[in-house]
Amino acid sequence: MSKIHIEGLHKTYTSKHGPVTALKEVSLSIKQNEFVTLVGPSGCGKSTLLKLIGALIRPSRGTLLFDGAPLLHPTRDVGIVFQEAVLLEWRTVIDNVLLPTEILGLDKVKSRSRAMDLINLVGLAGFERRFPRELSGGMQQRVSLCRALIHNPSVLLMDEPFAALDAMTREELGFELMRIWDTDKKTVIFVTHNITEAILLADRVVAMTPRPGRIARIVDIALARPRTIEMEFTQTFKSYSDQIREVIYHGTGASRS
Amino acid sequence: MTAERNPAELYPEDETLEPSDSTLKAVLGATLTLVALTILWEVLVRQFQVPAWLLPSPTLIVESMVEWRSELVGHSMVTLYETLMGFALSIAISVPLAVAIVYSPLLQNTIYPILLALQSMPKVAIAPLLALWIGFGTLPKIVVVFLVCFFPIIVATATGLAAVPAPLMDLIRSLSASSLQTFVKIRFPTAMPHIFVGLKIAITFAVIGAVIGEFVGSESGLGYLILVSTSQSRTPLAFGALVLLTIMSIVLYYGIALVEHVVVPWAPRN
Numbered sequence: 001m002s003k004i005h006i007e008g009l010h011k012t013y014t015s016k017h018g019p020v021t022a023l024k025e026v027s028l029s030i031k032q033n034e035f036v037t038l039v040g041p042s043g044c045g046k047s048t049l050l051k052l053i054g055a056l057i058r059p060s061r062g063t064l065l066f067d068g069a070p071l072l073h074p075t076r077d078v079g080i081v082f083q084e085a086v087l088l089e090w091r092t093v094i095d096n097v098l099l100p101t102e103i104l105g106l107d108k109v110k111s112r113s114r115a116m117d118l119i120n121l122v123g124l125a126g127f128e129r130r131f132p133r134e135l136s137g138g139m140q141q142r143v144s145l146c147r148a149l150i151h152n153p154s155v156l157l158m159d160e161p162f163a164a165l166d167a168m169t170r171e172e173l174g175f176e177l178m179r180i181w182d183t184d185k186k187t188v189i190f191v192t193h194n195i196t197e198a199i200l201l202a203d204r205v206v207a208m209t210p211r212p213g214r215i216a217r218i219v220d221i222a223l224a225r226p227r228t229i230e231m232e233f234t235q236t237f238k239s240y241s242d243q244i245r246e247v248i249y250h251g252t253g254a255s256r257s
Numbered sequence: 258m259t260a261e262r263n264p265a266e267l268y269p270e271d272e273t274l275e276p277s278d279s280t281l282k283a284v285l286g287a288t289l290t291l292v293a294l295t296i297l298w299e300v301l302v303r304q305f306q307v308p309a310w311l312l313p314s315p316t317l318i319v320e321s322m323v324e325w326r327s328e329l330v331g332h333s334m335v336t337l338y339e340t341l342m343g344f345a346l347s348i349a350i351s352v353p354l355a356v357a358i359v360y361s362p363l364l365q366n367t368i369y370p371i372l373l374a375l376q377s378m379p380k381v382a383i384a385p386l387l388a389l390w391i392g393f394g395t396l397p398k399i400v401v402v403f404l405v406c407f408f409p410i411i412v413a414t415a416t417g418l419a420a421v422p423a424p425l426m427d428l429i430r431s432l433s434a435s436s437l438q439t440f441v442k443i444r445f446p447t448a449m450p451h452i453f454v455g456l457k458i459a460i461t462f463a464v465i466g467a468v469i470g471e472f473v474g475s476e477s478g479l480g481y482l483i484l485v486s487t488s489q490s491r492t493p494l495a496f497g498a499l500v501l502l503t504i505m506s507i508v509l510y511y512g513i514a515l516v517e518h519v520v521v522p523w524a525p526r527n
Binding site: 056 | 422424425427428429430431438442446449521522
């Protein structure tokens with residue numbers, strides 16, 4: 001059974017200029033513990049698809065199964081990381097990480113020790129009493145990752161989580177995410193507009209195109225794990241990249257910008 | 258692969274928010290300028306023998322303040338009482354009302370637009386009507402203060418409560434948080450710095466409101482004292498009252514700023 005099963009999913013928004021089709025006829029099955037990246041230009045519906053999987057919005061039509069059951073309400077089995085860390089300014093690092101456990105009413109002592117483990121895992125040991133404003137963007141995003149993982153969800157939704165960071169930090173966090181995923185397997189759905197990042201992280205890359213948002217191609221990435229930065233320069237990597245670029249840029253006639 | 262950087266190196270420990278050298282310079286500069294201007298005032302008044310009922314010298318003002326100290330203290334207390342009561346009443350009513358407005362689409366579409374429109378009305382112009390309706394005691398002054406404070410506080414609170422970033426709301430929804438949890442853990446703390454901006458604007462209006470209320474008709478307060486002493490050509494005393502009003506305003510403002518510093522230490526500072 002797939003962890004997430006999507007079939008014939010449509011999402012239409014109403015705007016001032018009439019209905020806008022954000023997603024059209026999307027079908028996708030994601031296996032348990034699979035790392036899937038959604039890549040494509042703005043307006044291809046990748047974030048919309050992520051929000052649908054998080055049950056933050058309702059589909060207009062189609063099937064969306066989570067663990068085999070229709071997804072009607074947000075489930076606690078999901079952790080979310082956004083482009084902005086959106087930490088609570090008035091809470092320390094550890095209290096930010098603990099926020100979901102307070103809302104879900106989880107055991108305080110256990111949660112605290114798990115929070116400390118996660119903070120150590122992302123390399124922020126010693127920073128747990130600091131406030132968000134004292135942290136760099138990359139460190140804030142690490143905290144946000146801990147917050148998404150604290151209640152041990154089986155699915156991690158990431159909406160361009162590293163897009164606001166500089167290239168070096170982005171790379172570093174990508175490898176760190178893979179390391180964490182390797183030790184504590186989860187189903188990860190990761191949205192990005194960076195093709196290199198999409199390939200390097202994923203088991204499967206879902207390439208999407210806009211107007212209307214739909215899946216143009218799904219590419220299986222057969223690169224060995226753990227992934228390394230050197231893989232980016234291999235012929236295999238380039239061929240994946242070409243396959244994705246082809247559908248994203250030429251498939252729609254969109255300019256290469 | 259990029260080398261793992263130690264996060265500790267990214268942000269040095271000693272980067273604190275201490276008042277900088279430039280703040281100290283500004284305070285010192287302003288103080289010296291004020292002293293210089295006061296001396297210039299004294300010298301000019303003496304040099305040109307300006308009559309005291311027109312423009313008293315600083316020394317004369319101080320003398321008169323010492324002479325009338327018990328009256329000045331008494332009237333100050335009245336004005337301070339009106340200011341604080343009106344301000345407190347305003348907080349007590351506008352903050353809960355702002356919460357209701359933010360949570361109720363009905364109020365948002367009925368009461369709130371009217372309130373925003375009423376904001377343009379010069380509230381002090383109602384003071385004579387208030388005197389007509391509720392007389393010349395302290396109550397009409399408290400009502401004027403309440404009115405001038407009401408709008409900045411309600412607008413700031415409503416804005417603050419709505420200022421939660423959209424992704425954060427998504428996160429909270431994904432955890433199926435209750436409305437109460439969302440309010441207590443997210444919305445209200447997010448609104449706090451905004452509320453304090455409103456409070457700081459309101460407290461400066463508050464003193465003005467109290468004085469205007471006293472101008473319209475009263476038997477006590479610093480506004481009353483200014484009115485009476487100018488009509489009796491006791492100008493130094495009017496200046497004394499003015500000095501006290503200014504001090505009161507400044508102290509109240511920094512009092513709020515101090516509370517802000519304690520309650521919302523994460524608020525951005527200017």
